[in-house]
Amino acid sequence: MGKLLIVGTLAFDAIESPFGKTDKILGGAATFIGLAASHFNVKSAIVSVVGDDFPDEYLNLLAKRNIDLSGVEVVNGGKTFFWSGKYHNDLNTRDTLATELNTLAEFNPVVPEEFKEPDVVMLGNLDPTIQQSVIDQLTTRPKLIVLDTMNFWMDNTLDALLSVIKNVDVLTINDEEARQLTQEHSLVRAAAKIHNMGPKYVVIKKGEHGALLFQDTNVFFAPALPLEEVFDPTGAGDTFAGGFSGYLASTKNNSFENLKNAVIHGSNLASFCVEKFGTERMQNLSKEEIEQRLTEFSSLTQFNIELQS
Amino acid sequence: MGKLLIVGTLAFDAIESPFGKTDKILGGAATFIGLAASHFNVKSAIVSVVGDDFPDEYLNLLAKRNIDLSGVEVVNGGKTFFWSGKYHNDLNTRDTLATELNTLAEFNPVVPEEFKEPDVVMLGNLDPTIQQSVIDQLTTRPKLIVLDTMNFWMDNTLDALLSVIKNVDVLTINDEEARQLTQEHSLVRAAAKIHNMGPKYVVIKKGEHGALLFQDTNVFFAPALPLEEVFDPTGAGDTFAGGFSGYLASTKNNSFENLKNAVIHGSNLASFCVEKFGTERMQNLSKEEIEQRLTEFSSLTQFNIELQS
16 A cells, blocks of 8 residues: 655635535645545545634544544644635636635644655645645655645745755646746747756646646646536646545556556546535545546547557 | 548638748648648549639649649639738737638539549538538538538528538537537537537547547547647648548548547647648658657557556
8 A cells, every 4th residue: 555645735615616606615735635545545644734613524534535634733723724716607717716824824744753754745736835844854755756836836935936846756737837937838848847947747737628747758648528517626636636646656656657547547536526516526436436437538538540650 | 542522712821920920822721631631542622713823833732642623713813812810929819810702702613523422521611602512513422521610600601501510420610619609618518519410520629739529429539749839820720621531531431430540640730730831841741750740649648547347
């Protein structure tokens, strides 16, 4: 069984989409990563922080998925990180209505002893100084460190972000953010520049248009599954990251061929995430459903042209 | 050897892109379709019209590719169709600067006797009444009729367009146009509605984001090859259509499995088209380059996950 160390937010989300709106529901990068990774043969731990307003019900939900929560600090009298957003009609763009850091503002992550030598580290989207602090606490360099980030950190803490990017093996980032980070419109060129920043592998997420995996001149592309309806994209990127890192922690094989499979597994799980609000779909997802959709991914992309060379 | 009947424009194009601008150069849907299809084992014929300002050099270029031009009417004293456009910085959007129909305005297509029983008909993007007239001249119903169109005909001649769409087997259309035609944002739902309009197969082209092939509940996706630089997208959709229909005419196999291959061949050829202005890249394209890039398409998309079911 592989060991996966996750750092990221546990949060309350309030979401508006063309299909409705929610009250404060369970959200956060670490939540989606943990739920997605739990479908693989891994022992995961989440390093995060919440206030004492965070329901036991949410923590139990994660604990039941074989996720170690000893690295989750509960701040007495503190409030949990809160994010609120409203999606536009095309669901590709959104406005952030509120971001309340609360307990996250003063968070000092502590990696549990048992997870200081993980197989894979998944640094979910949050402050790069927190991501670096998690790396610094490891006793041996793990086989693979994956970092997810977003434009907010490029805008506000670029130096710290570039510093931690140097130390990771895989950067997962969306297409517009890759362009912002590198000042290159071509994603091929953007990926080449990111390689030069440190990461051996670059994953560029294009939402409904799929995801690209780069390793120098090797490129792999996984489409998003065409869906009748995308209900709520919140957490899709984190779910991708959880499927990606969870699969790699369970297989302990970091070849390009196996990273291709990890991209497919991540895309597959993300395709479920967007079907309902928040974590709802991810909480009720069977092995059979996952396998069935993997076969759909396969028939969606696999062809058999006779190549003469 | 398969027979492919092509109707479409032969044109002068003047193009501005972030990389430069051209004078009047060779363009037109039938030009790009014919050049692309010429890479397969087919005898093609173009049905079109030009003025006597259209250089013999351009006609010779097509004739040398084994394309029958007896269906190309040359109007003495007439002027050839002219299109001018300017691409924005992202190359995904463009402004049309000029559209001069000229001889195209009064065009009555005449299908050469030898091509009244083709294997495949490729109805390139032009007035749907011209597309229908070509179908009406056929002596037997061909195995496959493919129609390409664009938003201009939806805006201006929707009834005529819907009428000819009823009579075709494959509609190729871009994503925004599919949404406009069906009033459905989801491409899965848009394809289902288009099936109900007549076509058994629907190809939705997403430019740099690839192309989707639908046949009822069967879906196949071909990515666009990630390129360092897209120079000029003009003709990419027509080149796709030419590769798609040319491959199908040469193989005479209209199964879903073979249409998947046709989508890959179309995408492969389109990936070359955008590398230079106009037809420049398509005029100097070797069998070896095409084969080499097909192997890139294969490694870009093929994976090997063990499926349990």
